Amino acid sequence: TVSCDNESLASLKEKQWIYEDALNKYDRLKARGLSLDMSRGKPSPTQLGFSQPMLSWTSANDFISIDGVDCRNYGGPSLGLSEARQIFSWILGTSTANIAVAGNSSLALMHDIIAFLMLKGSPNGNKPWVKSGQISFICPVPGYDRHFSILESFGITMLPVPIIENGPDMDTVEQLVFEDPSVKAMWCMPKYSNPTGITYSAETIHRLGSMKTAALDFHLFWDNAYAVHHLSDKSVFIPDILDVSATAGYENRAFVFASTSKITLSGSGLAALATSDQNLSWWQSHSDLRSIGPDKLNQLRHARFLKVKSSLDRLMESHRSVLAPKFNAVVSTFHRLLGSLNEVEWTEPLGGYFINLKVPTGCATRTVQLAADAGIVLTAAGASFPYRKDYKDCNIRIAPSFPTLSQINDAAEGIAVCVRLAIAESELE
Numbered sequence: 001t002v003s004c005d006n007e008s009l010a011s012l013k014e015k016q017w018i019y020e021d022a023l024n025k026y027d028r029l030k031a032r033g034l035s036l037d038m039s040r041g042k043p044s045p046t047q048l049g050f051s052q053p054m055l056s057w058t059s060a061n062d063f064i065s066i067d068g069v070d071c072r073n074y075g076g077p078s079l080g081l082s083e084a085r086q087i088f089s090w091i092l093g094t095s096t097a098n099i100a101v102a103g104n105s106s107l108a109l110m111h112d113i114i115a116f117l118m119l120k121g122s123p124n125g126n127k128p129w130v131k132s133g134q135i136s137f138i139c140p141v142p143g144y145d146r147h148f149s150i151l152e153s154f155g156i157t158m159l160p161v162p163i164i165e166n167g168p169d170m171d172t173v174e175q176l177v178f179e180d181p182s183v184k185a186m187w188c189m190p191k192y193s194n195p196t197g198i199t200y201s202a203e204t205i206h207r208l209g210s211m212k213t214a215a216l217d218f219h220l221f222w223d224n225a226y227a228v229h230h231l232s233d234k235s236v237f238i239p240d241i242l243d244v245s246a247t248a249g250y251e252n253r254a255f256v257f258a259s260t261s262k263i264t265l266s267g268s269g270l271a272a273l274a275t276s277d278q279n280l281s282w283w284q285s286h287s288d289l290r291s292i293g294p295d296k297l298n299q300l301r302h303a304r305f306l307k308v309k310s311s312l313d314r315l316m317e318s319h320r321s322v323l324a325p326k327f328n329a330v331v332s333t334f335h336r337l338l339g340s341l342n343e344v345e346w347t348e349p350l351g352g353y354f355i356n357l358k359v360p361t362g363c364a365t366r367t368v369q370l371a372a373d374a375g376i377v378l379t380a381a382g383a384s385f386p387y388r389k390d391y392k393d394c395n396i397r398i399a400p401s402f403p404t405l406s407q408i409n410d411a412a413e414g415i416a417v418c419v420r421l422a423i424a425e426s427e428l429e
Ligand code: PLP
Pocket: 041, 104, 105, 106, 107, 108, 144, 189, 194, 223, 225, 258, 259, 260, 261, 266, 271
């Protein structure tokens, strides 16, 4: 009918007007010639500066640990120096006896444990995963791209399960682990998850620690990377998964990981594994073969810098004073410039390093491309999903830590301009 044609003509004109307005704003953004990298959750130089005093420590006259180990030499305790294990006991709330400090990268510990499980068999004596046919991991999504890359490199099948308000969708998780013995493990980022910032509820953690699994060698890979990385004055606490699973009769279920990468120096921190006695001796029996011992001078350097728990708390407070305004700037800019749009939402995390921005289906890749063309580098769309496939193409990870606050203001406005143009384009199609 005529009225219907008029209506669709009007709506087409309106869409064209919205598109032209968005394009104008985008051209102005491009003309600013920004050059910002928000692709990874790296601490800023200001944050690294907080640990600068640690580098003034010298081992010239101070190289003997509390247990009398000469830290310059080979050998010593292969679970790490007592004083370094103590630091992770503060971070994780776990007893030092169940903590190993090794290397500078928790990701490397995760990788090695998967390799040991593949090649050597599990702590409870089950055969190596390479001899067990298909192996699958539950992967809450969106998640951490490097977790997924490890699994991809080992040819392990990834089973995506959505993250909802209180953590992974537990009904789906429980069904998968109960029915399928090929499901051998699950990635968990229980606190201030990458990239959603979500913290698992106590109920979710209890369900994970006590659920029945078809695989006898089922493990939780509990990546507690952001245990003390609060952004608000509401420090979030979660139950200790090692306690929860032991109480439920599954003492060996969880491997817990943490590091000081985002506490002291990302390139030269300390990494730790916390787990049951049996898991720890299993890990030690394999890892002792690959190294004569950890870098004990770096452990001592950390212990001299983080002498007591309150020095750790103060350091995290300094990080927060730099990070929180950056997160607030992104969130308030998104409210101002994107708040009125349908199907656009973002997380407002209480800790961690990331914000997850959701845009309408099919608009994430285009938004990231537009941003890159305007000099704002974001994490590739799809990176937070197994095989880099976000089937709805709607998630974008925002990492506000590295640029300065004024750059973050520019970047957040720029991202909003790109989101608006990507949506306007898609509506004209
Ligand atoms: N786990 C998570 C969830 C991360 O976001 C990161 C780094 O961004 C890592 C682990 C890497 O930790 P590390 O530096 O200890 O290897």
